[in-house]
Amino acid sequence: MKMTKIYEGSHQWIMFGRDEGKPNNIIDTNQYVVRTPNRCLLLDPGGAELFAPMMAAVLHHAPVDQITDLFASHQDPDVISSLGLWDQALTNAKLHAPAIWEGFLRHYSCESIEYVPIPDNGGTIKLESVELQLIPAHYLHSSGNFHVYDPQAKILMTGDVGAAIEGPDTPVFVDNFAAHVEKMRFWHQRWMPSNQAKRVWIERVRNLDIDILAPQHGRMFKGDDVKRFLDWFDALQVGIAV
Amino acid sequence: MTNQTKSQFIAVASITSELSAVMVVAKEISLAAANAKAIAFRAGDKAKGFQPITDFINELAKETIELVTNINIYALVLYRLTVDEFQKTAAYNKFELATKMAGDATYAKSMQEPVNQAKLSMQDCQRQFKRDVSQLLGQLEAVMHHARAARVIAANSRIEASQAGEYLQSLQAVAESVDKAAHTIHDNVQRCRIALSIYRNS
Numbered sequence: 135m136k137m138t139k140i141y142e143g144s145h146q147w148i149m150f151g152r153d154e155g156k157p158n159n160i161i162d163t164n165q166y167v168v169r170t171p172n173r174c175l176l177l178d179p180g181g182a183e184l185f186a187p188m189m190a191a192v193l194h195h196a197p198v199d200q201i202t203d204l205f206a207s208h209q210d211p212d213v214i215s216s217l218g219l220w221d222q223a224l225t226n227a228k229l230h231a232p233a234i235w236e237g238f239l240r241h242y243s244c245e246s247i248e249y250v251p252i253p254d255n256g257g258t259i260k261l262e263s264v265e266l267q268l269i270p271a272h273y274l275h276s277s278g279n280f281h282v283y284d285p286q287a288k289i290l291m292t293g294d295v296g297a298a299i300e301g302p303d304t305p306v307f308v309d310n311f312a313a314h315v316e317k318m319r320f321w322h323q324r325w326m327p328s329n330q331a332k333r334v335w336i337e338r339v340r341n342l343d344i345d346i347l348a349p350q351h352g353r354m355f356k357g358d359d360v361k362r363f364l365d366w367f368d369a370l371q372v373g374i375a376v
Numbered sequence: 377m378t379n380q381t382k383s384q385f386i387a388v389a390s391i392t393s394e395l396s397a398v399m400v401v402a403k404e405i406s407l408a409a410a411n412a413k414a415i416a417f418r419a420g421d422k423a424k425g426f427q428p429i430t431d432f433i434n435e436l437a438k439e440t441i442e443l444v445t446n447i448n449i450y451a452l453v454l455y456r457l458t459v460d461e462f463q464k465t466a467a468y469n470k471f472e473l474a475t476k477m478a479g480d481a482t483y484a485k486s487m488q489e490p491v492n493q494a495k496l497s498m499q500d501c502q503r504q505f506k507r508d509v510s511q512l513l514g515q516l517e518a519v520m521h522h523a524r525a526a527r528v529i530a531a532n533s534r535i536e537a538s539q540a541g542e543y544l545q546s547l548q549a550v551a552e553s554v555d556k557a558a559h560t561i562h563d564n565v566q567r568c569r570i571a572l573s574i575y576r577n578s
């Protein structure tokens with residue numbers, strides 16, 4: 135599992151991905167970790183297949199008992215099917231996930247972990263002195279969907295928005311936006327169902343000060359590429375399968 | 377899934393299927409008892425010795441049904457335990473793998489506690505499964521006991537039937553069906569016990 139520190143300040147952001155031991159037939163995912171002095175939050179911790187390499191990677195940054203919070207942007211298996219395993223490994227943790235998915239996500243087993251339902255209009259996660267904002271992103275692509283914004287680090291974690299499917303060993307940042315577009319087009323057209331939801335989200339997100347836009351698959355966008363992505367997405371027609 | 381887990385799932389599932397067959401047969405006995413009662417009533421004095429037997433058969437069938445209902449609840453508990461054990465074992469294996477993969481990571485040692493915990497709860501499940509299997513075997517023994525008693529009654533019924541003149545044939549048929557049913561129950565329950573006995577608390 136490759137680890138890349140993407141923010142270092144009073145707290146840290148680390149991106150985990152490009153797992154070389156991953157079976158070929160499962161989709162590659164990016165996991166993000168927010169680390170404060172005594173706590174640790176895993177964003178979209180990944181599928182059950184990924185649990186062991188992910189746990190092993192986190193142990194480079196935090197002891198198990200300091201993994202206090204998990205966040206699931208939505209209900210998909212590549213996002214959170216590892217929940218049942220985290221549930222047995224962590225003794226004092228919370229899962230922040232969309233309220234409407236609670237009854238569904240509990241199928242993965244969530245007994246010792248406390249499910250903290252995120253209401254439709256969003257909320258916050260407080261991690262020691264850090265306050266992260268939960269930005270509604272419903273229907274992008276899931277009907278109950280949130281992104282995480284860190285105003286201090288200026289990072290927006292966007293789940294499946296901004297994703298691209300690429301081969302292993304792909305760089306973690308977009309380096310040529312024009313060339314990257316073709317890797318994202320079909321994904322966004324096919325997975326994102328609603329032009330209206332997209333418009334509302336872009337309006338909301340344009341008001342945020344973002345250095346890094348961090349999707350759950352593919353590469354992150356940095357600096358001017360963030361705006362380029364929003365403009366490109368704004369102009370794209372989605373929901374093409376009907 | 378290991379072979380051990382697979383056969384445990386199969387053993388638990390087989391109890392439920394064998395027992396549903398026992399249930400059908402026990403209901404047949406109860407029906408036979410009602411039938412016998414009607415015949416004995418018509419036969420009057422000629423089947424005097426038969427009347428208390430029919431009550432006894434009926435009672436026996438009712439008790440068997442009750443026992444099997446209880447055992448079915450137990451079988452469900454065993455099924456849940458098997459699922460639980462399967463999950464705990466999977467977690468334990470993943471935790472061990474994570475520890476191995478962490479190598480000399482700064483906080484690798486912190487995994488020791490979850491590994492130990494997972495191992496303990498996995499062993500807990502195994503122990504509880506064995507304990508519950510022992511209890512279930514005891515209940516199955518009770519059903520077998522009932523089946524044996526039913527066969528003895530069937531033998532007595534045959535003797536009583538021989539005194540019943542023109543009712544001889546129909547009463548003998550009743551005795552026959554009770555005997556056959558008891559035999560089936562005995563065999564099915566025996567199969568359950570064999571499937572489970574390898575998990576018994578030793």
Ligand SMILES: [Fe+2]
Pocket residue numbers: 208210275294
């Ligand atoms: Fe998804």
Ligand SMILES: [Fe+2]
Pocket residue numbers: 210212213293294350351
């Ligand atoms: Fe995804």
